[in-house]
Amino acid sequence: MTGVRIWDGPSLPARVTANALNRRSFLRVGAAALGGMAALAAALSPLRELGSDQVPNLEQFLQKHYKQMTPAELEEALERIRAKVEKRFEVRPHLRDLKPMEGVEFGYALNLSRCIGCRKCVHACVAENNQSRTPEIQYIRVIEMPRGTLDVEQGTHHYDRPLVPDAEHFYLPVQCHQCANPPCVKVCPVEATWQEKDGVTVIDYDWCIGCRYCEAACPYWARRFNFAQPKLPKDQLNPNMSYLSNRPREMGVVEKCHFCLHRTREGRMPACAEVCPTGARKFGNLLDPHSEVSEILRTKRIFILKEEVGTLPRFFYYFDERYPNSLDPEAIAIADDLRAKEGAAYGCLPGSNGPDTEIIAAVTPQWWDGRTA
Amino acid sequence: MGFIGLTSALLALSTSFDVPIKSAITIDRHLLEPGARRVAMSDPPHVMVGGRSQTCNGCHQIFASAGAAGAPRAYHESVQLAHGLNDRCVNCHDPKDRERLTLRDGSTIPFSQTPQLCAQCHGTLYRDWQRGTHGKTLGSWVSHSAEQRRLNCNECHDPHSPRYEPYAPLPAPNTLRMGEQQHADHRESGALVSPLRRWLHQPQTGEHQ
Numbered sequence: 001m002t003g004v005r006i007w008d009g010p011s012l013p014a015r016v017t018a019n020a021l022n023r024r025s026f027l028r029v030g031a032a033a034l035g036g037m038a039a040l041a042a043a044l045s046p047l048r049e050l051g052s053d054q055v056p057n058l059e060q061f062l063q064k065h066y067k068q069m070t071p072a073e074l075e076e077a078l079e080r081i082r083a084k085v086e087k088r089f090e091v092r093p094h095l096r097d098l099k100p101m102e103g104v105e106f107g108y109a110l111n112l113s114r115c116i117g118c119r120k121c122v123h124a125c126v127a128e129n130n131q132s133r134t135p136e137i138q139y140i141r142v143i144e145m146p147r148g149t150l151d152v153e154q155g156t157h158h159y160d161r162p163l164v165p166d167a168e169h170f171y172l173p174v175q176c177h178q179c180a181n182p183p184c185v186k187v188c189p190v191e192a193t194w195q196e197k198d199g200v201t202v203i204d205y206d207w208c209i210g211c212r213y214c215e216a217a218c219p220y221w222a223r224r225f226n227f228a229q230p231k232l233p234k235d236q237l238n239p240n241m242s243y244l245s246n247r248p249r250e251m252g253v254v255e256k257c258h259f260c261l262h263r264t265r266e267g268r269m270p271a272c273a274e275v276c277p278t279g280a281r282k283f284g285n286l287l288d289p290h291s292e293v294s295e296i297l298r299t300k301r302i303f304i305l306k307e308e309v310g311t312l313p314r315f316f317y318y319f320d321e322r323y324p325n326s327l328d329p330e331a332i333a334i335a336d337d338l339r340a341k342e343g344a345a346y347g348c349l350p351g352s353n354g355p356d357t358e359i360i361a362a363v364t365p366q367w368w369d370g371r372t373a
Numbered sequence: 374m375g376f377i378g379l380t381s382a383l384l385a386l387s388t389s390f391d392v393p394i395k396s397a398i399t400i401d402r403h404l405l406e407p408g409a410r411r412v413a414m415s416d417p418p419h420v421m422v423g424g425r426s427q428t429c430n431g432c433h434q435i436f437a438s439a440g441a442a443g444a445p446r447a448y449h450e451s452v453q454l455a456h457g458l459n460d461r462c463v464n465c466h467d468p469k470d471r472e473r474l475t476l477r478d479g480s481t482i483p484f485s486q487t488p489q490l491c492a493q494c495h496g497t498l499y500r501d502w503q504r505g506t507h508g509k510t511l512g513s514w515v516s517h518s519a520e521q522r523r524l525n526c527n528e529c530h531d532p533h534s535p536r537y538e539p540y541a542p543l544p545a546p547n548t549l550r551m552g553e554q555q556h557a558d559h560r561e562s563g564a565l566v567s568p569l570r571r572w573l574h575q576p577q578t579g580e581h582q
Contacts, residue, residue: 037376042383119542127400138397141546163541233399267518269407269511279509279529283514290516291516292504292506292510295505318506
C-alpha cells in the first residue's frame, strides 16, 4: 500500500484512514459537509416558525383517518381537539361528530333576481366557521357583473358602493357547489376529502397533507389553503363546531364550504342562508318533494355554473319570471311584448299557475285611464 | 460539534421571506344577526300616540278620515305612500274597522293575514311565496317543521313603500389571491379587472374587413 487513492466524489470513502487525511481531502469533506448542512438548515428553517402546540404529539401523529377510526378512537381525537381549542382560545368548545341524516341530500338554490350583493353571507360564514382572520379566508365570494352578461372576466370582487344593488349590475355569489361528481375528491392523493351520503364534500383536516391538488382541480375556486398559521381572535371563536366542519384549522391544510354541516345536520339553516336579508338563498333537502329547493327546481328557470365541466353541482342559480309585479306600465308592456313574441304568459314556465292575470286585467285599464285622464 | 454549531448558526441567520398578510375587517355582530328586516304591524295593530300605545279604532271612531289621494294629512305624516298606482289608504285599510284590512270583494281580514291582501295584485309572488321560492324562511330547512317560519310580506317590505330598500355592502375581500383593491377608474373600465386580461386583452378595432 503505497498511497491512498481518494475517490473523486462528494463523500469520503470508508477506507480513508485518519493518517491519510491531507489538506485537500479535508477541504473536500468540509465543503461537502457545509453544503449538506446548509441544505438541511434551509429545509428545516420553516420549523423555526412553529409554536410548541403546532408540532403534533405522538397521539396526534398516530391518529387514523376519520373513516378508519373506531367510535372510541374518534372520541379520543375529539377530546384531544377540545383540549387544544381550550388551551388556545380559553373556551370549551361544543365539538362533536355529526353523521349524515337518513333520506337527506342537501341542495342549495340562489335567486339571482333577488341577490343584492350586500356580502352579509360572506361575513356571516366567516363568523360561523372560524376561518382565519389574518390572513383573511372567505368561502363565499360575490362577483358583481354587468347586467346582460355572464362573463366573469368583466366581474369584480372588489366593488365598493355606498349602496347596493346597483341598477347596472347583478351579483353572483359563488361558494362550494358540493358537486355530485367532485373533481377535488378525485385528485386527492391521500383521500383526505370525500363526499358524504348527504352530498356534502368534507375534509379531514388532520389527514390533509396540503398538496393543494384539490384547490387546482376545483372549477369554482371554492377551496382555500391556509398558507400561514390561521389567526382568530379568542372572542370571535364560534364554540359550536364539528369534526368535519368548522373546528379550527392548522397551517398547511385546505378548507372550504361544508354547508355548515354542524348546523344543517341538526335541522338548522346554514349561516349564509339564515343571514341573507332578501331570502335569495334557499337551502333544503333535494329528496323531499315539498322542500323549498325542490319547489325551485320544479318551477323556476335554473342554471348551474360551468355545466360543461360535468361536475353536477348541488348548487343552483335561478331567476324569477319577468312578470308585471307592480302594475308598472313599463313592466306590463315588456310582459305583453314577451307574450306576443314568445307566446309565454308573462314569461311563466309551462305547468306553473301563472300570474293572476284576471285581477291585473280587471284593475289596470280603469286605473290607468284614471291616471292619464 | 462544529457541525452542530454551524447548523444552529445557519438556522439562526437564515432569513424567512415575508408575505404581506392582511387582516380581515371585523364585522359588527349586530350586522350579521339573522331575522326579519322590519317589524311588521302587530295584530291587532297599535300605534304610539303621545308616548302611549293606542289602538287604531281609538282615534278613528272619532275621526273618520278618508281624504283624497295626495291630500295633505293631519296625521300619519310619516307614512310615505310609494306603492305605484295603489295610492289610496282605503284600498287596503278597512274604512269602518281600522284594525282590519279590506279585500277587493269587501270582506275584511286581520293584520296577521297580510299576504292574502297583497296576493290580490301580486299573484305570482304570492304563489312563489307559498311554495317557498320567494321570501325568506327562518329556523329550519326541514319543510313544514314547527321550527320553520316563513316571513310575511310586510316583514321585508314596507306596505306603504314596498320597494326593497338598498343596503350598504359589507367590506370587500382582502385575501392574497384576490389581489389588491383596484382603483375605481380601472374597475369601471373593466379592462384591468382580471390580471390575465393584461395579456389576453386585444385592442378593439373599429371594423372588420
